[in-house]
Amino acid sequence: MTELLRTLFVTTPGTSLHLEGDTVRIRHPERPGRSVLPLVRIQQLVVWKGVEVTNDLLLRCAADNRGVTWLSRNGRFLGRVGGNQIGNPTLRLEQVRAHDDPQRRLEIAKSVVAGKLQNYRQLLLRVARDAEPTRQTQIRELAAAHADSLTAAASTRSLTDLLGVEGAAARLYSQNLPLLAKGVPPGRNRRPPEDQFNCVLSFGYGMLRVALTGALEQVGLDPYIGFLHGVRSGKPSLALDLMEEFRPLLVDRLVLTLFNRKEIATKHTIQDPAGGVTLTDDGRTFVLDRWSKARERIWQHSLLKREMPAGLLPNVQARLFARYLRGDQPAYQPWIAS
Known part of the structure; x- marks a missing residue:
């Protein structure tokens, strides 16, 4: 059986994503509480303009070849980081x-x-x-x-x-x-x-x-x-x-x-x-x-x-x-x- 890994979509401006061990921690100044997801279950991140992805999380995603994609507010593609290219x-x-x-x-x-x-x-x-x-x-x-x-x-x-x-x-x-x-x-x-x-x-x-x-x-x-x-x-x-x-x-x-x-x-x-x-x-x-x-x-x-x-x-x-x-x-x- 093949597991369907998740895509983490983050759309709310002002949200920041942080690396915490082997998890991603999601923070928003107006939403108190602790939201943490294990990275092993996440295949890629898709974030909208206004969402911050910290450097340590970006580097970890790049090392794991976990894609991070940025979109504009109306969903237009802005850019992508995917780590090292598959050597093929x-x-x-x-x-x-x-x-x-x-x-x-x-x-x-x-x-x-x-x-x-x-x-x-x-x-x-x-x-x-x-x-x-x-x-x-x-x-x-x-x-x-x-x-x-x-x-x-x-x-x-x-x-x-x-x-x-x-x-x-x-x-x-x-x-x-x-x-x-x-x-x-x-x-x-x-x-x-x-x-x-x-x-x-x-x-x-x-x-x-x-x-x-x-x-x-x-x-x-x-x-x-x-x-x-x-x-x-x-x-x-x-x-x-x-x-x-x-x-x-x-x-x-x-x-x-x-x-x-x-x-x-x-x-x-x-x-x-x-x-x-x-x-x-x-x-x-x-x-x-x-x-x-x-x-x-x-x-x-x-x-x-x-x-x-x-x-x-x-x-x-x-x-x-x-x-x-x-x-x-x-x-x-x-x-x-x-």
């Missing part, structure tokens, strides 16, 4: 060689897109089960369109054509979001999000990005050398690649559920003078609680033929990707919900 230069060389081989890069990108489209199709079919007849028909038609996109993606002969198929499917999905949750606006907007739904969705994608970046670093892969997303300065392209297969069922499904159940309240977000919508402190705490609980949900892994919590899936897929690059398996197989 041979694996990284294989990653670069695969990226520089146009045919191999295309095949990997096709696997990434196939995982995304298939899991979006699964999400749509799951939502359709509980929908009223007219809406059910529309959602199933959308799922059928994703099946057609899967076929089209498999037959593409260039990365440009593949990106065209993927982009068209993404636009079709986002324009039909009102079918999936009442009151949700059509289309996707970000940087900054302009409504509650897109705000929470972007936040969820930010959490997923943190999880994938950490998983790739633990295996010894370079998160910045991707295949579908290529190489872009400052962008963890491989993390973005592997995020694609997880977006539908680990993030979209959670956010759609929150809105269908009307769990996102007015107090959870605030609109800034520029028109962007961000989570409040209450909102961040609430969504992080739901995200943490969703990480414990058990999913079937069809390739490994075993059940595992959602929180372990990024680590498993990072290892499977490394196995593919080393030549231990003929292709990268994305996680597809069964």
Whole structure:
């Protein structure tokens, strides 16, 4: 049995984190009392702007290869400390060689897109089960369109054509979001999000990005050398690649559920003078609680033929990707919900 280690999320400004033996001590001047957590149970720390991490704790985390990630108040990535890189230069060389081989890069990108489209199709079919007849028909038609996109993606002969198929499917999905949750606006907007739904969705994608970046670093892969997303300065392209297969069922499904159940309240977000919508402190705490609980949900892994919590899936897929690059398996197989 593999233990699901915890991610420690600290969002409240003015909080400070200290090393105390083999534990992390959490202090806040307005919250008396002693809060201590054993480091052995913590896989990574994710802290928001305004939270202090003391030098001794940072050094201990670096020595243990325990990642520390900083995010802005609206969940935008600011930086990360991960300790010494895993000493696996041979694996990284294989990653670069695969990226520089146009045919191999295309095949990997096709696997990434196939995982995304298939899991979006699964999400749509799951939502359709509980929908009223007219809406059910529309959602199933959308799922059928994703099946057609899967076929089209498999037959593409260039990365440009593949990106065209993927982009068209993404636009079709986002324009039909009102079918999936009442009151949700059509289309996707970000940087900054302009409504509650897109705000929470972007936040969820930010959490997923943190999880994938950490998983790739633990295996010894370079998160910045991707295949579908290529190489872009400052962008963890491989993390973005592997995020694609997880977006539908680990993030979209959670956010759609929150809105269908009307769990996102007015107090959870605030609109800034520029028109962007961000989570409040209450909102961040609430969504992080739901995200943490969703990480414990058990999913079937069809390739490994075993059940595992959602929180372990990024680590498993990072290892499977490394196995593919080393030549231990003929292709990268994305996680597809069964």
